[in-house]
Amino acid sequence: MGEAWIAEKSPFIIASGILGLLMLIFLYLPIINTVIASPDRMISALMRPETRDAIFMSFYAALLATLITFAFGIPLAYILARFSFPGKSIIDASIDLPILIPHDAAGIALLLLFGPKAPLGRLLSGMGISFIDTLFGVVLAMTFVSAPFMIRSAEDAFKAVNPQMENVARSLGASRFRAFMHVTFPLAFRGILTGCLLTWARAISEFGAVIILANIPKTAPVYLYEVFINEGLTAAIPVTSLLIIMAVLIFMAVKAIATRPLKPVY
Amino acid sequence: MTGKTIIVSAALLIIVLGGLIYSYQAGYLFPEYLTVFHAGSLSIPLHRLGGEFSKVHPRIHMNFESSGSVDAVRKITDLGRSCDLLFVADWILIPKMMYDQHADWVLIFASNEMVIAYTDKSRYGDEINSTNWYKILSREDVAFGRSDPNCDPCGYRALMVIQLASIYYGDPSINKTLSEHKRTVIRPKSVELLALLESGQIDYAFEYKSVAIQHNLKYVELPDEINLSNWTMRDYYRQAKVTIIKGDRRVLIAGAPILYGVTIPKNARNVDDAMAFIRFMLSEDGRRIIEECGQNAIYPAYTDDPSRVPSELRGYVQRLLGEM
Amino acid sequence: MEVKVENLSKRWENFSLCDVNLRIKDGEYFIILGPTGAGKTLLLELIAGFHKPDSGRILIDGVDVTDLPPERRGIGYVPQDYMLFPHMTVYENVEFGLRMRAMPKNERERIVTEILEFMGLTHLRDRLPMTLSGGEMQKTAIARALVLRPKLLLLDEPLSALDANTQRLMRDELKRLHEELKVTVIHVTHNQVEAYVLADRLAVMRNGRIIQVGNPEEVFRRPKDTFIARFVGFENLFNARIIESRNGIAEFDLGGVRIEAVTDRTGECIVGIRPDDIIVSRQPLRSSMRNTLKGRISDFIDMGSLISLIVNVKSVTFVALITKRSFLEMGLKRGLDVYLSFKASAVHII
Numbered sequence: 001m002g003e004a005w006i007a008e009k010s011p012f013i014i015a016s017g018i019l020g021l022l023m024l025i026f027l028y029l030p031i032i033n034t035v036i037a038s039p040d041r042m043i044s045a046l047m048r049p050e051t052r053d054a055i056f057m058s059f060y061a062a063l064l065a066t067l068i069t070f071a072f073g074i075p076l077a078y079i080l081a082r083f084s085f086p087g088k089s090i091i092d093a094s095i096d097l098p099i100l101i102p103h104d105a106a107g108i109a110l111l112l113l114f115g116p117k118a119p120l121g122r123l124l125s126g127m128g129i130s131f132i133d134t135l136f137g138v139v140l141a142m143t144f145v146s147a148p149f150m151i152r153s154a155e156d157a158f159k160a161v162n163p164q165m166e167n168v169a170r171s172l173g174a175s176r177f178r179a180f181m182h183v184t185f186p187l188a189f190r191g192i193l194t195g196c197l198l199t200w201a202r203a204i205s206e207f208g209a210v211i212i213l214a215n216i217p218k219t220a221p222v223y224l225y226e227v228f229i230n231e232g233l234t235a236a237i238p239v240t241s242l243l244i245i246m247a248v249l250i251f252m253a254v255k256a257i258a259t260r261p262l263k264p265v266y
Numbered sequence: 267m268t269g270k271t272i273i274v275s276a277a278l279l280i281i282v283l284g285g286l287i288y289s290y291q292a293g294y295l296f297p298e299y300l301t302v303f304h305a306g307s308l309s310i311p312l313h314r315l316g317g318e319f320s321k322v323h324p325r326i327h328m329n330f331e332s333s334g335s336v337d338a339v340r341k342i343t344d345l346g347r348s349c350d351l352l353f354v355a356d357w358i359l360i361p362k363m364m365y366d367q368h369a370d371w372v373l374i375f376a377s378n379e380m381v382i383a384y385t386d387k388s389r390y391g392d393e394i395n396s397t398n399w400y401k402i403l404s405r406e407d408v409a410f411g412r413s414d415p416n417c418d419p420c421g422y423r424a425l426m427v428i429q430l431a432s433i434y435y436g437d438p439s440i441n442k443t444l445s446e447h448k449r450t451v452i453r454p455k456s457v458e459l460l461a462l463l464e465s466g467q468i469d470y471a472f473e474y475k476s477v478a479i480q481h482n483l484k485y486v487e488l489p490d491e492i493n494l495s496n497w498t499m500r501d502y503y504r505q506a507k508v509t510i511i512k513g514d515r516r517v518l519i520a521g522a523p524i525l526y527g528v529t530i531p532k533n534a535r536n537v538d539d540a541m542a543f544i545r546f547m548l549s550e551d552g553r554r555i556i557e558e559c560g561q562n563a564i565y566p567a568y569t570d571d572p573s574r575v576p577s578e579l580r581g582y583v584q585r586l587l588g589e590m
Numbered sequence: 591m592e593v594k595v596e597n598l599s600k601r602w603e604n605f606s607l608c609d610v611n612l613r614i615k616d617g618e619y620f621i622i623l624g625p626t627g628a629g630k631t632l633l634l635e636l637i638a639g640f641h642k643p644d645s646g647r648i649l650i651d652g653v654d655v656t657d658l659p660p661e662r663r664g665i666g667y668v669p670q671d672y673m674l675f676p677h678m679t680v681y682e683n684v685e686f687g688l689r690m691r692a693m694p695k696n697e698r699e700r701i702v703t704e705i706l707e708f709m710g711l712t713h714l715r716d717r718l719p720m721t722l723s724g725g726e727m728q729k730t731a732i733a734r735a736l737v738l739r740p741k742l743l744l745l746d747e748p749l750s751a752l753d754a755n756t757q758r759l760m761r762d763e764l765k766r767l768h769e770e771l772k773v774t775v776i777h778v779t780h781n782q783v784e785a786y787v788l789a790d791r792l793a794v795m796r797n798g799r800i801i802q803v804g805n806p807e808e809v810f811r812r813p814k815d816t817f818i819a820r821f822v823g824f825e826n827l828f829n830a831r832i833i834e835s836r837n838g839i840a841e842f843d844l845g846g847v848r849i850e851a852v853t854d855r856t857g858e859c860i861v862g863i864r865p866d867d868i869i870v871s872r873q874p875l876r877s878s879m880r881n882t883l884k885g886r887i888s889d890f891i892d893m894g895s896l897i898s899l900i901v902n903v904k905s906v907t908f909v910a911l912i913t914k915r916s917f918l919e920m921g922l923k924r925g926l927d928v929y930l931s932f933k934a935s936a937v938h939i940i
Contacts, residue, residue, distance in 0.1 A: 057294075060285040067282070128296055133327055135294040164669045167640045170660040171667035172687035172738065182686070186677050216320075216327070217294040 035241045045238035054223035055242070061135060061219060062203035065142035066150070066196050073151045074192065078180070080151075081158035096148045106145050107212025114140060114213075137214035142203035149202055150195035157191025158184060190257065197254045205247065220246075293325030300539050301329040303338040304353035307378070308526065310480055311559035312353065318555065319546050326539050339363045348533040350540040355419070357527025361570060369529045371575045373583060374568035375547060376561040378524040379495030380420075380427045381485040382410075383460075383478040388469040391484070399486045400431050400440050403470060409449040410470035411459040416510050420456035423494055424472035426506035426521040430492045433505055474524070476560030494524050495562060497586065525568070526561065530576075541578050548582045591651055591741035591774045592616045598636060598646035605632045608798045610646070614776060615791075619768050622778045623785045623809075624795035625821065630778040631670070633795070634744050637776065638667050650742070661690075666735030666743040666773075671751060672727045674719035680730050681706070681715040687738045701737060709733040725756040732767070745777040749784055761787060786810060786827040787860055794818050811900070811907045816893045819909075826863040826908050832856050839880075839934060847906045850880045851937035859939050865911040867936035870899060871929045872920055880934040883908075887926050890917070897922075901930060 045051050080092060098106060114121040114131040121131060131137035161184050169179035185192075207221035215222065220243055228236035289295050304312055309332050316328035333341070335354040341347045343363060352369070354360060360372040382399050384391050394402045403410055415422035425445060432441040451468050453459050459471040460481055475495075478485040490496045494503055503521035510517055528547075530540045546552050553563035566584040569575050575583050595612040607629050614620045622630045636643055639660035647656045655663055675683050684705055688698040706712045709729045719727060728748060735743060748764065749757045765788060768775050779785060785792045786806045793803045802814045810827060813819035830842040832855060840853050842861060851861065869875065874882055885903035897917040899910045908930055922928065 060281075060289075063278075063281065064285075067278075130297070134297060135289045162673060164671075164673045165675065167635070167638065167660065168667060168669060168673045168734075169675075169686065169690075170640070171638055171663075171665055172734070173661050173690040174686075175659075175661055178690060182689075183675055187675075217289070217292065 031244055034237065035244055037237050037241065039241075041238040042241050045242060050218070050223065051239060051242070054218045054220045055246070057135075057138070057217045058204045058220040061138040061217075062142055062146075062200050062206075064135075064139045065146060065203045066200045068139065068143050069147040069150045069199050070196060073147055074154050077151045077154035078158050078184075081155045082163060095151055098145050099148050103145055103206065103208030104212055105208075107141055107209035110140060110144055110209065111212055131213055133214050133216040135214075135217055138210055138217060138219060141209035141213045142206050145206055145209050146199045146202035149198040150192075153195025153198060154188065154192045157188035157195070160191065161187045193257055194254060197250065197257060201247070201250045201254065204250070205243075291325075293327065297327035298325050298536060298539060299327050299329050300351065300536055300543060301331070301349040302351045302353065303331050303333065303341055303349040304351075305335040305338060305355035305526075306332045307355050307474065307476065308353050308561075311376075311476075311556050311561060314555050314559065315543075315547055315552055318551065319543055322546070323539070323542065335359055336363075342531050342533065343368050346533075348535055349531060350534040350536045351528060351543060352531055353526065353528050355524070355526055356522075357525045358522075360527050360529050364529070364531070368533070369531050371571070372527045372529050372569060373544065373575070373579070374497075374525045374527050374564060374586070375544075376526040376556050376563050377495045377497075378526070378561050379475045379488070379493040380423055380524075381473060381475045381478050381487055381493070382470050383463060383473040383481075383483040383485045384470045385463055385466075385483060387466045388463075388484075391469070394470075394486055396487055396489065399488070400428075400435065400444065403447070404440070404443045406448070408470065409451060409468045410447070410472070411451040411453060411462055411468040412472040413456040413459065414452050414454050415508055416512070417454045418456055420472065420474060421452070422508040422510055422519055423521075423524070425508045426494065426503070427472065427488065427492050429506040429508075430494075430503065430521065431488075434489060434491045474560070475562075479558075479560030494521060497523050497525065497568065499523065525564075541576065544579060545582070593637065593742060593774065593776070594647075594649040594652075595633075595637070596647045596649065598633070598643050598648065600632060600636060600641060600643045600646075602632055602641060605629045606798045607632055607636070607643075610798075610800055612793060612800060612803070614774060617772055617774055619775045619777065619788055619790045621785045621789035621792040622776065622795055623780065623782065623789075623792050623822065625780055628795040629798040630780075630795055631746055632798075634746050634776065634778050638665055638744055639663050664738065664740055664742075666738065666740035668728075668731045668735050668743070668745045668748055670747045672719075672731035674722075674727055674730055674734070676719050679716050679718055680711060680722070683719065683730055684711075684733045684737050686734060691738070705733045705737050709736075723756075724752045725760055728752065728760055729763070736767075736771070736773075740773065742774045742776070745775060747779055748777065750779070750781065764788060782810075782822050783827065783860075783862065785822070794822060796821075811909075813891070816891050816898075819891045819893065819898050826865060826868075828861050828906065829858070830861045831858055842937075844906050846904045847883060849883070849937060850934045851939065852935050853939045855939055862938045863908075863932060863936055864938075865898065865909045867932050868908065868910040869931045870901075870910050870912050870916075870920070870922075871931065874929050875931050877931065878933075879931045881930075881932050881937075883930045885928060885930060887922060887924055887928060889924060890922070899928075901928060903930065 080088065112118060114124070116122065116125060116130065116132060124131070129136055131140055165183050165187070166179040169183045170176065174182060205221060206219070207225065210219055211222050211225070218226070224236060224239045224243060227239055286295070302312065309330070312330060316330065320326060320328060331349070335356055336359065338352060338354060339359050342349065342352065352360070357372055357374045360369055382394070382403070384394065389408055390402050390405070402408060412424035413421035415425055428444045429441055432438050451459070451462060453462070456471070456473055457477065459468065459473070462468045463471050463483070473483070473485070475485065487493070490499055491502055500523055503523060506521035508519050510519060528544060530537055534540055547556070548565060548567060553565055556563040566582055568586045569583045570586055572580060572583050572585055593612070593614040595610055598607055598610040600607045605627070610633060622633060624630050632641070635641055637648060639655070639658060643656060647654055649655065650663070675686065678686070681702060685698055685702045688701060703712070706715055709732065711726070711729055711733055714722065714726060714730070719730065722730065749760055752760060761784065767773070777788065789806050791803065791805050792809055793800050794809060795801065796817055802809055802818055809818065810822050813822055828844045830844050832840045833843050833848070834841045835854065835856055838852055838854060839850055840855065842849050842851060844861070883903045885901040885908065887899055888902045888907070889900040891898040895914050896911055897914055899912060899922070901908045901910060910930060
């Protein structure tokens with residue numbers, strides 16, 4: 001562990017070190033290069049209302065997607081963590097599927113169900129809710145591709161809480177719901193919060209599924225793509241830098257919450 | 267619940283509600299749709315107009331459906347579908363096919379004209395101009411393209427241009443030389459000629475001016491008597507006659523100016539926003555966009571009978587001179 | 591509170607209970623003794639209400655509670671490893687049951703303070719569980735279960751995670767609790783000493799079945815079969831009184847039988863002698879062993895290569911373990927007199 005790798009004379013270790021270094025350079029160089037390219041023009045990009053609107057929409061739609069996932073995903077995660085039922089192993093194995101399929105394919109799959117020609121889409125648009133070029137569409141796409149992060153994190157967090165803890169609470173007069181609210185949820189809270197942040201971050205950066213359903217309202221990645229296509233590389237650089245800095249900030253928040261012991265929220 | 271939980275929940279609630287109000291006002295939640303059926307050749311100017319229009323009216327979402335002009339009309343008359351705005355590449359279709367059951371009025375808001383498109387690579391490209399163009403096309407080492415008259419209006423209009431050139435320049439051989447030129451390439455649609463032009467397989471192509479501009483091609487403008495753009499020349503144009511085969515029938519078509527028409531069909535759902543769109547299109551900004559896309563904006567717009575035009579639009583129209 | 595378990599059967603994960611019948615009397619300290627995997631915890635959790643039985647009934651004070659959820663059974667429950675709520679202080683842990691009752695704050699505070707006092711936890715009230723020692727955690731868990739004044743307390747292996755010294759202290763604590771609060775206790779353990787010391791009555795379980803029920807004397811002296819003999823008969827356990835103590839050697843009276851052991855203790859205690867530390871002979875042995883007792887074989891149990899001899903010395907019953915070979919060589923049989931010898935250091939003071 002503590003040994004300097006360079007002190008190793010083994011060619012294997014030295015080769016691994018060099019290859020690893022190249023990998024690191026490849027990962028960091030584009031990011032650093034972009035960010036340092038245009039600090040002054042980032043401000044002027046931020047001054048454009050379209051940029052601010054797109055960044056706000058990304059954050060806001062992702063927040064809605066996270067809240068929706070929270071409302072439906074946390075119960076699912078709890079059931080998956082606590083109970084066994086027929087078909088559970090299949091659900092458990094396939095819950096990550098939306099992450100794995102290409103995201104534009106996910107968007108098309110959603111379009112086939114929620115599009116204006118699809119029965120479900122027509123039913124909903126009869127109620128005034130359309131998913132084409134609306135916030136609903138953006139949130140739908142974001143929810144689809146990012147929900148597994150929350151479900152997975154929450155399921156792991158619930159599994160880490162000994163069910164005996166709930167049993168004790170129930171023997172003390174707590175109903176299942178109150179045992180959940182007072183014991184299981186607070187103890188799983190950090191894992192759930194990490195899941196929320198992962199879901200949120202993933203939703204903010206979603207492009208493929210969103211653009212298939214909704215070109216409007218513009219989210220940050222869609223806006224960036226449009227700037228790149230219509231105004232070219234130079235105009236896209238400051239927006240790119242902004243998005244990268246945003247992602248880094250979110251990443252740091254996730255790390256901070258995932259590693260810092262959190263004060264219990266009883 | 268601790269105070270902290272309450273504060274966090276309240277903050278979330280405020281953010282969510284605030285965002286919803288903002289999104290509602292921006293039309294991200296329940297947009298009003300403006301459904302537009304239009305001729306394919308108007309696709310680019312209409313999309314640009316729609317983009318600008320949406321910036322002023324964010325709640326309105328444009329819904330464009332592109333097809334041939336006749337098909338666009340038939341979607342309403344035969345299929346019973348509804349749209350808020352109907353744009354056709356030949357204005358006469360509206361009075362002929364829709365009066366009085368499906369529409370009451372028509373505005374002629376733009377014209378197009380036939381040009382000879384070419385590139386830097388075209389043979390004799392540095393020589394050609396509005397007066398010598400037919401001589402250059404007649405040369406044996408020049409290849410030019412036009413589209414199939416049976417499939418594409420641009421194709422029979424190319425033949426009309428050639429006929430009118432014979433009349434205008436007073437040289438009957440022009441018609442024969444150009445219509446039977448050995449190195450003529452014919453493609454079903456005029457846009458298919460663009461690739462041939464750009465790759466140098468042909469030197470010139472008969473195109474609409476709008477297509478030439480939209481694809482950044484050089485082009486030769488033709489005299490008004492030939493280019494099919496001018497309403498006042500309609501009698502002159504009528505001298506050109508082309509027989510095309512439609513199905514198993516032969517149809518004789520007489521030359522006519524290329525004038526775009528728009529109407530709000532009677533089954534439109536969103537009449538107010540449709541009116542607003544037309545007003546925007548006829549405004550200075552709207553006309554500039556049309557011109558940038560290569561069509562010639564007509565202002566005030568022509569109409570066959572101003573008394574039939576809705577009062578909101580009457581200030582933007584003038585009566586067509588003479589009979590149709 | 592009287593608990594009656596009738597024909598209870600349940601399969602759950604790797605455990606199963608098969609047709610269990612039990613009757614625990616009001617105010618009794620009842621121990622369920624058995625090796626790991628016998629289904630003891632499952633039985634306890636069924637009584638607590640965490641599972642639904644596949645068949646059978648559970649009656650508390652004559653009322654069928656089989657379909658009642660745990661929160662409506664009013665049973666105090668202390669699981670293995672205590673399961674203290676790690677995000678709450680000792681005070682909040684103990685208060686939990688009262689919070690669920692929506693009791694006014696000052697009332698809650700009065701009761702919790704009283705219980706903390708009773709359990710000797712007052713000085714720890716604001717500590718989080720992870721900062722407590724094993725014994726303190728156990729006391730907190732018990733205090734938490736007692737706060738609702740249950741008439742029935744379920745303890746799952748309450749002493750097994752504690753070191754030997756703390757075990758002894760907690761054992762006394764449990765005894766005191768039971769006596770002062772007059773609460774019915776069901777206590778699950780795999781430890782024979784606990785069973786012997788604490789139980790009013792005990793049940794031995796194996797493979798999901800109850801195989802013997804009785805008071806400790808009966809079960810330990812008259813095991814029903816070789817399994818029980820091997821399992822519970824592992825220790826000769828006696829209540830003893832120290833008569834005389836000198837130079838670290840004490841003389842004990844086990845109800846008429848006197849033995850010597852190494853200890854500084856005085857007064858009443860429990861002593862244990864492992865059956866395989868006892869040497870059996872037909873003639874008195876000449877050796878350094880301080881204890882040689884004459885007794886009569888009342889019974890023996892064939893356990894394969896080993897024989898468990900039940901020997902009465904006056905009114906006290908000893909269990910000794912010898913190989914089958916020496917059993918046959920000595921020609922032992924029921925009614926024969928033998929000598930039991932063991933070192934003073936082989937006597938364990940519990």
